[in-house]
Amino acid sequence: MPKGNILIVDDNKSVLSALEILLMPEFDRVHCLSNPNLITTELRKNSYQLVLLDMNFKAGVNTGNEGIFWLNQIKENHPEISVVLITAYGDVELAVKALKLGATDFILKPWDNTKLLATIRSAIQLSLSREEVKHLRLKEKELKKVINRDEKFIIGSSPELMHILKIVRKVAKTDTNILITGENGTGKELIAREIHRLSMRKEEMLVGVDMGAVSESLFESELFGHVKGAFTDARENRAGKFEVANKGTLFLDEIGNLSFHLQAKLLAAIQNREVTRIGSNQPVPVDIRLVCATNKKLPELVEKGLFREDLLYRINTIQIEVPPLRDRGNDILVLADFFLKKYAYKYDKTALKLNNQAQDKLLKYHWPGNIRELEHSIEKAVILSENNILKADDFFLRPVTGHKTDPDCLRLEEMEKRLIQTALDKNPGNVSAAADQLGITRQTLYNKMKKFRIG
Numbered sequence: 001m002p003k004g005n006i007l008i009v010d011d012n013k014s015v016l017s018a019l020e021i022l023l024m025p026e027f028d029r030v031h032c033l034s035n036p037n038l039i040t041t042e043l044r045k046n047s048y049q050l051v052l053l054d055m056n057f058k059a060g061v062n063t064g065n066e067g068i069f070w071l072n073q074i075k076e077n078h079p080e081i082s083v084v085l086i087t088a089y090g091d092v093e094l095a096v097k098a099l100k101l102g103a104t105d106f107i108l109k110p111w112d113n114t115k116l117l118a119t120i121r122s123a124i125q126l127s128l129s130r131e132e133v134k135h136l137r138l139k140e141k142e143l144k145k146v147i148n149r150d151e152k153f154i155i156g157s158s159p160e161l162m163h164i165l166k167i168v169r170k171v172a173k174t175d176t177n178i179l180i181t182g183e184n185g186t187g188k189e190l191i192a193r194e195i196h197r198l199s200m201r202k203e204e205m206l207v208g209v210d211m212g213a214v215s216e217s218l219f220e221s222e223l224f225g226h227v228k229g230a231f232t233d234a235r236e237n238r239a240g241k242f243e244v245a246n247k248g249t250l251f252l253d254e255i256g257n258l259s260f261h262l263q264a265k266l267l268a269a270i271q272n273r274e275v276t277r278i279g280s281n282q283p284v285p286v287d288i289r290l291v292c293a294t295n296k297k298l299p300e301l302v303e304k305g306l307f308r309e310d311l312l313y314r315i316n317t318i319q320i321e322v323p324p325l326r327d328r329g330n331d332i333l334v335l336a337d338f339f340l341k342k343y344a345y346k347y348d349k350t351a352l353k354l355n356n357q358a359q360d361k362l363l364k365y366h367w368p369g370n371i372r373e374l375e376h377s378i379e380k381a382v383i384l385s386e387n388n389i390l391k392a393d394d395f396f397l398r399p400v401t402g403h404k405t406d407p408d409c410l411r412l413e414e415m416e417k418r419l420i421q422t423a424l425d426k427n428p429g430n431v432s433a434a435a436d437q438l439g440i441t442r443q444t445l446y447n448k449m450k451k452f453r454i455g
């Protein structure tokens with residue numbers, strides 16, 4: 001633990017040597033100056049935590065103005081250094097003026113040694129704390145830069161994606177709460193990060209919480225924090241995600257998975273814009289931009305009494321629906337190409353391409369796991385590929401029927417499209433048989449195939 005470096009400035013040589021003898025054994029470094037004009041150079045050359053500064057330098061002048069001048073100089077250039085002033089005159093007004101201007105304390109000559117040492121130690125402690133805060137702020141700034149740099153590109157040029165990005169650009173600069181909805185793997189988190197990147201809060205952090213992964217018992221501690229001793233495992237004070245996200249963006253993923261009882265606690269924090277750590281009764285104000293995401297239909301959960309209506313209205317000032325990959329047309333191939341390049345590079349393969357059948361297969365597949373599934377399929381195909389052209393057989397896609405997507409989440413049109421695709425797959429090359437199986441005419445089936453861009 002450093003004891004601190006002290007610079008003593010006094011034009012009275014006997015005062016200087018008395019202080020030097022007293023302070024030398026107690027601190028790391030003690031340096032004396034009888035000429036205040038040397039202060040600036042000395043502070044630039046060496047690091048100090050404390051300046052012990054005389055108020056009156058010129059013989060016969062005792063207004064303290066020169067001391068105030070040097071105090072201002074030091075505070076302006078080295079705000080973390082503590083300045084303790086010494087004067088032989090018990091001028092309360094001057095003391096108050098100096099304290100207002102940033103002096104840490106004031107000592108009257110003649111001094112009491114024990115008191116002087118105590119004053120100096122606490123002033124040095126204060127300076128060390130200021131230095132630490134300054135260091136931590138710089139470190140935090142650098143860390144935020146590193147965290148924010150880990151950006152992923154949003155790939156695609158479909159009108160559906162362009163429409164979403166247009167909304168994102170419009171709303172990002174405001175502080176409105178945003179709800180992002182869409183199936184799993186459609187890129188909701190990516191959109192949330194884009195909103196943050198384009199917002200006024202971009203220098204601060206986006207803090208994400210997966211509400212589906214937070215257990216009931218840890219919810220409050222995770223989101224609102226706790227103080228040491230609040231419960232058995234609370235060994236030290238801990239800030240919750242709300243506090244960590246202060247001035248930045250709080251991204252609550254899978255908000256539809258939050259239990260009804262915890263929704264009330266979340267609502268209170270959002271409404272009051274303050275949180276109270278468990279075990280404390282001191283509310284802490286928080287300034288956050290809230291972005292939530294879910295793959296659930298929240299209005300339906302509200303109807304079933306599983307989601308609070310008041311919370312829904314709080315979080316969905318703006319709602320952005322991210323469409324499933326199967327509705328983004330050629331983006332499937334654009335993304336496939338992007339992932340092909342990414343994984344060819346990762347696995348040290350030469351440039352890879354898809355042949356026509358492979359492209360067709362990817363375009364026709366319904367992608368229940370959306371972009372995440374596409375990325376994994378491409379990665380697998382790249383690993384297993386034996387030449388530069390990837391064929392349809394290189395992609396092991398889940399059969400259209402029997403996949404695990406929640407039927408509640410499917411729209412009528414999607415169900416229809418899948419039934420048609422299944423019937424066509426079961427009757428390859430025989431549209432009449434497929435139409436028979438579906439209980440519709442051949443012409444109706446052709447119309448629907450055209451509509452859904454099948455075949």
Ligand SMILES: Nc1ncnc2c1ncn2[C@@H]1O[C@H](COP(=O)(O)OP(=O)(O)OP(=O)(O)O)[C@@H](O)[C@H]1O
Nearest residue numbers: 152153154155183184185186187188189190371372
């Ligand atoms: N347009 C896109 N361009 C490039 N990569 C994308 C795009 N959309 C999604 N991805 C990638 O797909 C994966 C899934 O995206 P993300 O996690 O954002 O989806 P999500 O909708 O939040 O998923 P979940 O609902 O499962 O949390 C990520 O690796 C993401 O980088």
